[in-house]
Amino acid sequence: MHQLIAAPYADHHLLVRPGSPRAARLPLRRYEELRTPASSVAPAWLADAARLAWDMELSEQAVNEIVLVRNHSPYGYGRASYELNLGCNYDCEHCYLGLKQFSGLDWPDRERLLHVVRDAGVLWFQLTGGEPMIDKFFPETYELAYELGMLVKILTNGSRLATARNLALLTRLRPNRITLSLYGATADAYDGLTRRRGAYRMFLKGLDAAHEAGLPLDLALIITRHNAHEADQMRAFADRYALPYREYTHMSPTIYGGAETLATQAPNHLADREPFRGCNAGHTFFHVDPHGMASICKVGRDDAIPLMTTGVEGLSRLGGVADSLMLRTGGCTGCQLSGTCRVCRPLAKVYQEAEAPLDRYCQHSTTRS
Numbered sequence: 369m370h371q372l373i374a375a376p377y378a379d380h381h382l383l384v385r386p387g388s389p390r391a392a393r394l395p396l397r398r399y400e401e402l403r404t405p406a407s408s409v410a411p412a413w414l415a416d417a418a419r420l421a422w423d424m425e426l427s428e429q430a431v432n433e434i435v436l437v438r439n440h441s442p443y444g445y446g447r448a449s450y451e452l453n454l455g456c457n458y459d460c461e462h463c464y465l466g467l468k469q470f471s472g473l474d475w476p477d478r479e480r481l482l483h484v485v486r487d488a489g490v491l492w493f494q495l496t497g498g499e500p501m502i503d504k505f506f507p508e509t510y511e512l513a514y515e516l517g518m519l520v521k522i523l524t525n526g527s528r529l530a531t532a533r534n535l536a537l538l539t540r541l542r543p544n545r546i547t548l549s550l551y552g553a554t555a556d557a558y559d560g561l562t563r564r565r566g567a568y569r570m571f572l573k574g575l576d577a578a579h580e581a582g583l584p585l586d587l588a589l590i591i592t593r594h595n596a597h598e599a600d601q602m603r604a605f606a607d608r609y610a611l612p613y614r615e616y617t618h619m620s621p622t623i624y625g626g627a628e629t630l631a632t633q634a635p636n637h638l639a640d641r642e643p644f645r646g647c648n649a650g651h652t653f654f655h656v657d658p659h660g661m662a663s664i665c666k667v668g669r670d671d672a673i674p675l676m677t678t679g680v681e682g683l684s685r686l687g688g689v690a691d692s693l694m695l696r697t698g699g700c701t702g703c704q705l706s707g708t709c710r711v712c713r714p715l716a717k718v719y720q721e722a723e724a725p726l727d728r729y730c731q732h733s734t735t736r737s
């Protein structure tokens with residue numbers, strides 16, 4: 369298996385190493401040199417770059433075995449996320465996936481989808497769910513994405529991280545990051561929020577195993593009305609493991625426009641978001657659901673493209689879809705405050721469809737009251 373990847377990314381080229389956050393910029397001529405190496409021996413500049421960036425000595429292997437060279441893609445996507453399956457072994461009340469149905473592509477279609485994602489140019493690839501590690505094809509999906517030259521990130525609840533098969537896979541082919549959701553600092557809060565007895569114990573087991581194996585971890589602190597009283601303890605928990613973390617405090621409607629998740633909002637954690645300054649959803653990154661439907665992101669799922677029938681060519685429409693989804697239409701039509709709005713139009717739309725209280729997302733909660 370390759371140790372390094374040379375890949376086009378945006379308007380330049382990168383040399384990256386699976387499992388490492390570091391990247392070296394490659395001049396075009398160096399990238400071309402790796403594409404058509406003059407000799408099977410790794411050039412001296414590559415050995416120097418590997419030593420400098422990753423403190424690694426290149427093995428005796430032929431250069432084309434050490435470096436996987438990714439082709440240019442006319443689609444130019446650098447990142448994507450993929451929901452393997454919406455099913456989950458927890459039953460969190462705040463979950464924006466709503467029904468969490470267990471279904472996904474069979475293996476031949478999954479293989480095809482991963483090649484489409486690769487052909488779209490994707491270098492950073494997030495595997496998510498539902499809980500991705502309970503999907504029956506998780507190991508195969510992970511391994512093929514890695515083999516195709518993508519840097520894989522996993523979003524997980526951690527409950528399956530300690531299994532021998534997963535640990536062996538992830539230590540052999542290191543992911544670039546594993547983000548574990550933290551739902552409480554005690555078994556009471558954690559099991560209560562996830563509505564699964566023993567969930568906290570499984571989480572700790574997975575976290576400890578991955579931590580001990582030296583896998584690159586961080587935490588997503590999910591703060592709802594069920595565990596807000598433990599917010600400080602959750603931060604202290606992350607500090608005890610010396611793990612970076614981000615806090616998620618805004619509960620969204622479900623992807624089906626359901627409002628049932630909104631009641632889990634912790635009222636004291638409805639801090640103002642930063643004004644929305646635009647994003648590249650649909651232009652430089654995209655999202656794929658369990659059935660191979662590509663959308664601009666996890667929130668803006670309208671006008672999704674069926675990649676299993678269109679192939680990679682279908683993605684040529686996604687930029688146009690993104691531009692139309694960003695227009696301040698529907699409940700935001702003509703809003704004089706849109707320049708300082710804290711949410712993008714796709715997010716505003718899901719709140720509006722769920723008839724969420726304005727104070728959850730819209731500045732008119734203060735201007736109209």
Ligand code: SF4
Binds near residue numbers: 664
């Ligand atoms: S939710 Fe909005 S801001 Fe976030 S990626 Fe989608 S379009 Fe961009």
Ligand code: SF4
Binds near residue numbers: 704729
């Ligand atoms: S402030 Fe409210 S109405 Fe205006 S653009 Fe934002 S969400 Fe839409």
